[in-house]
Amino acid sequence: MKNHKKINPENLIETLELPKDLILGMPVISLTGNCEILIENHRGITDYSEHQMIVLSKEFRIQIDGECLNVEYYTGESMKIRGQIHQITFLP
Structure with a gap:
């Protein structure tokens, strides 16, 4: 009987030097x-709000705290937030 090791996708991506974001x-x-x-x-x-924004990603949430925060642009792929961060x- 053969022993099959499970391959960790993150290790494979690092080994092959593939871009993690993609x-x-x-x-x-x-x-x-x-x-x-x-x-x-x-x-x-x-x-x-102008003091806090929470952005969703695939694995976690990104909380941005600051002053005068506003979204300069927002598309399905990217966004730019300006203000005093x-x-x-x-x-999690």
């Missing part, structure tokens, strides 16, 4: 100082 749907987050955040591969916004937290 294969696993992980978000790509880019900051410009503390005044702009670009989020790619999002799944929408659940909470929106104080903190970014990853929530």
Whole structure:
């Protein structure tokens, strides 16, 4: 009888050097100082105020705290949030 090892998809992706954002749907987050955040591969916004925004991703939620936060643009694939960003937290 053969022993079959289960292959961990994340290990395979790393070994093959494949982009995790495309294969696993992980978000790509880019900051410009503390005044702009670009989020790619999002799944929408659940909470929106000028002091806090919560953005859904495939695996977790991204909480952005700050002042004068607003969405500069929003598409099905990416969004840009501007304002004074104080903190970014990853929530389960």
